[in-house]
Amino acid sequence: MAAISSMAVDKEIQLVVFTLYGEEFGVDIMQVKEIIKPQNITRLPHAPEFVAGVINLRGDVIPIVDLRKRFELAKIENTDQTRIIIVEIANGQVGLIVDSVAEVLRIQSSSIGAAPANIAGLKTNLLKGIGKLDDRLLILLDLEELLSTDEKLQLRQVVVSAGGERDEK
């Protein structure tokens, strides 16, 4: 599938790559504030399922989202790889629980293609695009959208479609 080049200018973007359910995801490093090990999370009553609670980050109270729950994946125990990525979005800071943080890599914006249109029932505005690096596929999430909607998401679908792309290649 032809990549739709984003803008006229080909910029270099740095991505923080994390894994979830064996899939690789990327977040623009400009949005990432820090990466911390899991810590005590205080439950927030009445919040959606995927909101794990809040933590104390050097005196600030930050909400934490369990991405696995967000994508309705089975819950697993934290491993020593599990991390919380603190990102900055419009309303403030949020932490994302991920399976592991792999690396920070550079990618050209020209290597980022639009998300495939055929993700069943899933609004593509939740994805910023798919990055291709060698034979890796990085799913770039639109964090604002992801965290502002209650809508149920199924990661399986995302994976299948992206994987479908992979197979296609």
Place this chain on the structure above:
Amino acid sequence: MEFAQARELFIAEAREYIQTMNDGLLKLEQNPENQTLLDEVFRAAHSLKGMSATMGYESIVALTHEMENVFDRLRNGTLVLNSAIVDVMLEGTDKLEQAVMSLSESDDGATGFSEDKYGDLIQRLRECSGNSEVEYRQVQPGQRSIPSGGNRITLDEFETEVARQAVERGSSIYEIHIVLRENCLLKSVRVFTVFKTLEEMGDILKSNPPAQDLDEEKFDREFGVIVISQKSGDELRAAIEGISEIDSVDVARMDPANLGASQAQARARAQAQGSLVGTGKPEVKAESKPGNKGEAGASGSSEKIVRVETERLDKLINLVGELVINRTRVVQTGKDSGNAEHQSAIEQLDRLTTDLQNAVMKLRMVPIKQVFDRFPRMIRDLARSEGKSVQLVMNGAETELDRSVVNQIGDPLVHLIRNSIDHGIEPPEIRRQKGKPEMGTIRLEARHEGNHVVVEIEDDGAGIDSAKIRAKAAEKGIVNRDEAMKMSDRDALKLIFSPGFSTAERVSDVSGRGVGMDVVRSAIEGLGGSVDVSTKVGAGTRFTLQLPLTLAIIKALLVAVGDETYAVPVQSIRENLRISGDKTKTVHGHPVITNRGEVLPLIFLGEVLETPGYSRPEMGPNRTIPVMVVSFGDRRGALVVDRILGQQEVVIKSLNGLTWNTRDIAGATILGDGKVALILDVAAMI
């Protein structure tokens, strides 16, 4: 000073001057002969004019100039104040305020003089002062006008600084322009005499031409001197006029705010000169005594005040908040260490932190005066537009509150006052018939009471008729007719705070739309305060607001619910009880307890908060469970928890970054062990 900074400073000081003029005018309306006030408002206008001239704000200069003229005539008795004049002048202060406010966006409004914006007002102001442009320059017979724009003396930085300090110590600065007689011989001797005379009365800062040239008679007939003196301008003038061979003397008091050279300043000086010449009364008006606040505080206030950006203050307060939390941990570990010296050092640290915390909390406190200040004007305008006669009595304006509380009570208070004027105070004829004084009184009072600030708004108007309230409430369907009739008077009165309620026969401009009281109540309760009302038909109504002193740090009771720890603000807790199973009853299937004659439903926090794995405790006769009786306004409830852990001061942290439901939760705090504990929103639960 960078222009942006200068502008900020200008805006702040201009506001103070405008406020002084505003307040002064209102007071003068009741008391037109008060010389101190008249002098004060004149000085304010004069200072504002000078400042604006330095900044190049033409339109403000033009407007202030006209107002200054009127004030001048008022203060020297050639014009008597009446309500019509007050009206026009208040229009002036309003326009000034608008102009100053627009400055924070752009300079355009103030730098360009707009005939349509101000022309009409200026015309009316001129009619008041009886001045036209030409008349203004008129000089009394016998006094020659002094050439302006000629030998303006300018001060360098050092001299300006010296002058400013002198003003702070209570002196005034005068620019004295002296013209010697035409055929005067031995000019230098005259100059010497003048100098000697002036030095007996103050200090000479500078002369133009410089002393050297004066000595060598390198001048024509005129020279100027800048003098710092505690004497009055008239005294100085009289002293110099007494010297022989002096043709004319002009003494102009300088404004420390516009020392230093500038074209605009020269212009302003010229105008100021002209005005003083124009009034030229031989009588020495009793000037303010030296060291008087009025003179020293040319910028409007002689208190020692430092301006600090709120951002910096907030950072400081945050840090202290962190320190307070950390302190608890340190104290804890200190106790466990067993080392005596360690412990005493920690105790010391504990005391210091408490002191620091108290001091910092005071930083957030501002006097409620800032809010009260706008009321006299508002009441006057409202009363006039309603055709009523109202006076305002204010007490306790210096009472201090947390900054954020002060910011938020303005609107509720405005609404209550409007209600008072609209529905409370009767028109003069009716009041007369009732045997009341024609002028209604609204009393506004603020005072500290324990951990709260109490604000009362009381009027001597018609009072609230609870019968009317009941009827209206039933009509609006807020309660059904039976309930309405059965309610106690107190409860009926509280109905006015219900959403959608209004008893106004007609919806006036001001109030009566049925949204006001409800909004007032939620605003105050949102701050953690409460509203109460008491009234007597025919006599008047009193609203009592209770507000917390501070919002950022509160005392809370930590409780355990299942595995979770929550903080309950102590302010909401009325009592802590231990209830045994046999004391509970069931009403409509719901467990309740009786406490002080009231029936309270039991609220199981574990259920409300959906604590995982929670189940109601067994309620047998032999087991007691902890129950907290909490209240909000006049609602009461009984919260059931698993354990009460202890009382603690907590720093409230905001929960931002959340777009999801935070029902029942008012905020968060960080406990001594670094964990987050959520603060419960008691009001939402009962």
